[in-house]
Amino acid sequence: xxxxxxxxxxxxxxxxxxxxxxxxxxxxxxxxxxxxxxxxxxxxxxxxxxxxxxxxxxxxxxxxxxxxxxxxxxxxxxxxxxxxxxxxxxxxxxxxxxxxxxxxxxxxxxxxxxxxxxxxxxxxxxxxxxxxxxxxxxxxxxxxxxxxxxxxxxxxxxxxxxxxxxxxxxxxxxxxxxxxxxxxxxxxxxxxxxxxxxxxxxxxxxxxxxxxxxxxxxxxxxxxxxxxxxxxxxxxxxxxxxxxxxxxxxxxxxxxxxxxxxxxxxxxxxxxxxxxxxxxxxxxxxxxxxxxxxxxxxxxxxxxxxxxxxxxxxxxxxxxxxxxxxxxxxxxxxxxxxxxxxxxxxxxxxxxxxxxxxxxxxxxxxxxxxxxxxxxxxxxxxxxxxxxxxxxxxxxxxxxxxxxxxxxxxxxxxxxxxxxxxxxxxxxxxxxxxxxxxxxx
Ligand SMILES: [Zn+2]
Numbered sequence: 001x002x003x004x005x006x007x008x009x010x011x012x013x014x015x016x017x018x019x020x021x022x023x024x025x026x027x028x029x030x031x032x033x034x035x036x037x038x039x040x041x042x043x044x045x046x047x048x049x050x051x052x053x054x055x056x057x058x059x060x061x062x063x064x065x066x067x068x069x070x071x072x073x074x075x076x077x078x079x080x081x082x083x084x085x086x087x088x089x090x091x092x093x094x095x096x097x098x099x100x101x102x103x104x105x106x107x108x109x110x111x112x113x114x115x116x117x118x119x120x121x122x123x124x125x126x127x128x129x130x131x132x133x134x135x136x137x138x139x140x141x142x143x144x145x146x147x148x149x150x151x152x153x154x155x156x157x158x159x160x161x162x163x164x165x166x167x168x169x170x171x172x173x174x175x176x177x178x179x180x181x182x183x184x185x186x187x188x189x190x191x192x193x194x195x196x197x198x199x200x201x202x203x204x205x206x207x208x209x210x211x212x213x214x215x216x217x218x219x220x221x222x223x224x225x226x227x228x229x230x231x232x233x234x235x236x237x238x239x240x241x242x243x244x245x246x247x248x249x250x251x252x253x254x255x256x257x258x259x260x261x262x263x264x265x266x267x268x269x270x271x272x273x274x275x276x277x278x279x280x281x282x283x284x285x286x287x288x289x290x291x292x293x294x295x296x297x298x299x300x301x302x303x304x305x306x307x308x309x310x311x312x313x314x315x316x317x318x319x320x321x322x323x324x325x326x327x328x329x330x331x332x333x334x335x336x337x338x339x340x341x342x343x344x345x346x347x348x349x350x351x352x353x354x355x356x357x358x359x360x361x362x363x364x365x366x367x368x369x370x371x372x373x374x375x376x377x378x379x380x381x382x383x384x385x386x387x388x389x390x391x392x393x394x395x396x397x398x399x400x401x402x403x404x405x406x407x408x409x410x411x412x413x414x415x416x417x418x419x420x421x422x423x424x425x426x427x428x429x430x431x432x433x434x435x436x437x438x439x440x441x
Contacts, residue, residue, distance in 0.1 A: 026041070029041060033430075065129025067129070067380050069339045070134070071351065084347060093258070127353070127426045130151070135152050135154050147431075155193055156171065159262050189230060189383075199268070209228075236321070275298055306336045310382045397433070
């Protein structure tokens with residue numbers, strides 16, 4: 001039996017279906033793992049088994065480990081999401097109240113760490129091998145064992161001028177956290193929160209910081225140059241565009257009530273301008289983009305820069321907060337890459353990326369094949385992990401998930417569809433040849 005935390009082992013698994021994503025599905029397949037890497041796969045039997053242990057899994061589907069490109073794991077202790085009935089601005093009010101209550105507790109940082117650890121383990125149990133995490137505190141992600149790969153996006157936000165005492169202190173803390181994460185070996189990204197909560201000037205700081213981090217290793221190892229993606233929530237609410245133009249309405253009332261509206265009028269930029277800004281980074285993640293199809297300038301800029309940008313949609317959160325699904329059809333029509341995130345448990349009942357994909361499939365916005373690409377190869381690209389994870393291929397790290405369907409699939413299409421069936425169980429999740437969740441014989 002392989003248990004989480006074991007050292008690298010070499011073995012061959014036999015499975016009814018293997019969906020490598022890098023090539024066509026295989027029936028009655030084998031997959032060889034040696035020293036953490038995939039060293040071969042094909043239709044049973046393998047040419048040579050050497051002395052490797054062979055594990056026959058029977059009726060299972062093996063595919064690339066999943067990528068959840070957008071989470072807020074600090075909310076993983078929430079038993080249920082905050083109410084989404086009043087829309088984004090009301091939801092933010094509840095979230096900020098909850099965070100302020102938490103921060104008055106002396107065990108805040110322990111609670112925060114425990115929630116993040118719980119979220120990481122829940123994700124691995126859902127078949128996830130890579131996460132895009134938005135961090136608002138200085139958490140030691142590198143100390144968490146048996147975890148998926150994580151791109152930690154340190155969040156920046158604030159309506160106070162960055163030249164004010166408050167603004168300068170806040171920015172310095174965020175930059176210091178990002179540097180600490182980077183020094184600890186974590187893959188780092190940066191995240192100006194959203195256009196309604198972030199001064200435009202903070203964007204300039206983020207661009208400079210992202211370029212500085214990227215340049216750090218440019219001269220040392222050109223091939224593995226450190227990538228610093230930038231992620232931002234954009235076009236989440238119908239009220240957002242109006243607020244950005246007039247600085248009035250529900251968002252203004254919200255910020256005044258929370259005591260964060262500054263004395264000086266904040267310098268806020270449009271969605272389209274933030275998209276151009278993201279395109280200057282190494283790689284930009286547009287999170288949600290729910291109302292982008294209403295903003296032709298913003299959508300055309302996203303289309304123009306689609307080689308460097310990706311839309312990260314969170315269907316269940318979007319449905320709950322906006323009563324509609326993300327404009328995936330428009331993104332696909334414009335040739336824009338799409339990947340998926342669960343967002344956090346503050347707006348979603350769980351961290352199941354498969355359930356997120358099933359929501360798109362059930363509503364006809366994606367085929368099972370498209371959904372599989374979104375939660376594997378596309379998600380890996382979004383996080384800058386495309387050389388490490390996102391597909392099963394010889395010579396690459398053995399990042400894969402083993403699933404057991406309730407009904408045996410007869411065709412490749414059925415095997416793909418069964419990944420998103422809620423009766424299909426995750427047997428085990430492997431990162432680099434090691435199990436990070438589940439056990440199997
Ligand atoms: Zn989010």
